[in-house]
Amino acid sequence: MRFIIKNNLLIPATIQEDSLPISKLSSIPQPPLHPTFSYNPDLQQLLTGKQLLPEDIPFPFEEIQSHYENGCITYRSGIYYEGKKPVCARCGNKEAHWFAAYPCSRCGETCLYCRHCIMMGRISACTALIGWSGPVPDTKLPATIKHWQGTLSKGQQVASDHVTTAILHNQEHLVWAVCGAGKTEVLFAGIEAALAAKKRICIATPRTDVVLELTPRLKSAFPEIKIVSLYGGSKDRHVYAPLTIATTHQLLRFYQAFDAIILDEVDAFPYTVEESLQYAAIQARKPSSAMIYLTATPNQKWQRECRTGKRAFTTIPARFHRHPLPVPKFEWCGNWQKQLQKNKLPANVLRWIAERIYANKQALVFFPHIPLMEKALLILRQLDTSVEAVHAEDPDRKEKVLRMRAKEIPLLLTTTILERGVTFPNIDVAVVGAEDAVFSESALVQIAGRAGRSKDYPEGVVTYFHYGKTEEMIRAKKQIVSMNREGIKRELLDK
Ligand SMILES: [Zn+2]
Ligand SMILES: [Zn+2]
Numbered sequence: 001m002r003f004i005i006k007n008n009l010l011i012p013a014t015i016q017e018d019s020l021p022i023s024k025l026s027s028i029p030q031p032p033l034h035p036t037f038s039y040n041p042d043l044q045q046l047l048t049g050k051q052l053l054p055e056d057i058p059f060p061f062e063e064i065q066s067h068y069e070n071g072c073i074t075y076r077s078g079i080y081y082e083g084k085k086p087v088c089a090r091c092g093n094k095e096a097h098w099f100a101a102y103p104c105s106r107c108g109e110t111c112l113y114c115r116h117c118i119m120m121g122r123i124s125a126c127t128a129l130i131g132w133s134g135p136v137p138d139t140k141l142p143a144t145i146k147h148w149q150g151t152l153s154k155g156q157q158v159a160s161d162h163v164t165t166a167i168l169h170n171q172e173h174l175v176w177a178v179c180g181a182g183k184t185e186v187l188f189a190g191i192e193a194a195l196a197a198k199k200r201i202c203i204a205t206p207r208t209d210v211v212l213e214l215t216p217r218l219k220s221a222f223p224e225i226k227i228v229s230l231y232g233g234s235k236d237r238h239v240y241a242p243l244t245i246a247t248t249h250q251l252l253r254f255y256q257a258f259d260a261i262i263l264d265e266v267d268a269f270p271y272t273v274e275e276s277l278q279y280a281a282i283q284a285r286k287p288s289s290a291m292i293y294l295t296a297t298p299n300q301k302w303q304r305e306c307r308t309g310k311r312a313f314t315t316i317p318a319r320f321h322r323h324p325l326p327v328p329k330f331e332w333c334g335n336w337q338k339q340l341q342k343n344k345l346p347a348n349v350l351r352w353i354a355e356r357i358y359a360n361k362q363a364l365v366f367f368p369h370i371p372l373m374e375k376a377l378l379i380l381r382q383l384d385t386s387v388e389a390v391h392a393e394d395p396d397r398k399e400k401v402l403r404m405r406a407k408e409i410p411l412l413l414t415t416t417i418l419e420r421g422v423t424f425p426n427i428d429v430a431v432v433g434a435e436d437a438v439f440s441e442s443a444l445v446q447i448a449g450r451a452g453r454s455k456d457y458p459e460g461v462v463t464y465f466h467y468g469k470t471e472e473m474i475r476a477k478k479q480i481v482s483m484n485r486e487g488i489k490r491e492l493l494d495k
Contacts, residue, residue: 045240389414
């Protein structure tokens with residue numbers, strides 16, 4: 001779109017000499033809030049804390065413009081310039097190769113647009129990002145905010161108290177909780193305190209699966225609070241709520257929205273590799289707000305910051321059932337890739353698997369690459385025809401996980417796709433080729449964390465078969481051992 005500035009107001013204009021695309025205006029005037037203006041409450045609900053494109057807003061532009069002129073709506077340029085370099089205001093992209101130009105019918109010029117966040121709608125040099133600066137929707141609080149009545153373990157209680165304090169004081173805090181510690185319950189007291197203080201709060205996670213799993217749990221803990229659940233294709237897009245559960249991608253549509261963001265699984269793909277998602281999480285926070293990070297496996301840099309006192313954190317070193325984490329064993333298995341090329345598995349790997357099949361003990365076996373896993377599958381089906389394999393592109397992935405849970409599959413081969421987020425009650429876990437680069441410290445800790453989850457079967461064997469130990473393997477084991485040690489010291493373990 002093109003605008004002219006008249007009487008210190010932006011006025012939409014057609015192509016005429018003195019009108020400009022929004023990114024070329026030297027400044028964007030913001031009219032003061034008109035106290036008696038009767039704003040549209042639907043627009044208020046839709047836009048509070050957001051940054052949307054005009055085409056995302058199902059209201060006539062004249063109405064948007066009149067809200068702007070009365071101080072209820074803000075316009076920001078979708079693309080701005082640092083010197084001569086374009087920057088996308090929504091995703092933070094500054095890389096020249098992620099911008100492209102096209103003949104734009106809206107501004108009549110050759111218009112630059114951001115290719116990096118195009119899946120959320122096109123941001124170009126003439127795009128206005130539209131936000132809200134009018135009164136904030138009022139949320140009525142029920143007499144009882146939190147209905148969840150479970151008890152926390154000693155370790156969870158300490159973390160819960162720290163989370164609550166951080167949320168109320170707009171601080172950053174990391175909760176480093178081992179796999180199976182029960183980290184969701186740790187959030188409930190903090191969420192309750194935030195809601196009681198009329199704070200707007202968001203739980204964000206890189207993975208849609210986690211949004212879908214968390215939503216019903218939060219809804220049953222806070223049944224009288226409006227909760228929206230946002231992921232690609234969700235229906236809640238236009239709703240305002242005090243509590244939002246969203247994928248980190250969806251945060252790209254928010255701007256200075258939240259008094260507290262709880263970022264779950266900060267170590268998970270794609271959050272770790274996509275800078276735009278980290279940018280999105282930062283710009284979705286209010287300038288003064290709290291940030292709570294949850295992870296079982298912080299990266300090296302964060303671990304160092306914790307050790308040296310540069311990062312506020314709380315560990316939950318023990319699982320809810322008070323049994324220690326299974327410690328991985330390392331077993332050298334020679335050149336397993338070469339063996340598989342000859343349609344053979346290393347003898348110790350085959351023995352490990354066969355023992356479990358004969359003993360009816362379910363197991364997950366991780367492989368670094370699909371083709372070699374497929375070769376292993378053919379070999380293992382000679383032991384038992386119901387052995388299966390899964391990977392990210394497998395259309396039957398969900399069904400196989402369910403069949404594994406129903407104990408219809410004795411042994412499931414998998415890539416790192418099942419490293420997190422799945423729970424089977426009583427399994428052993430092996431990694432074949434643990435030296436491969438895909439098995440980072442964090443992946444290996446998560447994989448080991450699949451074993452011994454249930455209180456009925458708190459033990460499980462974890463074996464890393466390798467052709468040469470790596471630093472990552474050693475660090476993963478060290479992390480698990482030191483968590484167990486801390487669990488004993490803090491009397492969070494029974495033995
Ligand atoms: Zn344009
Ligand atoms: Zn962008």
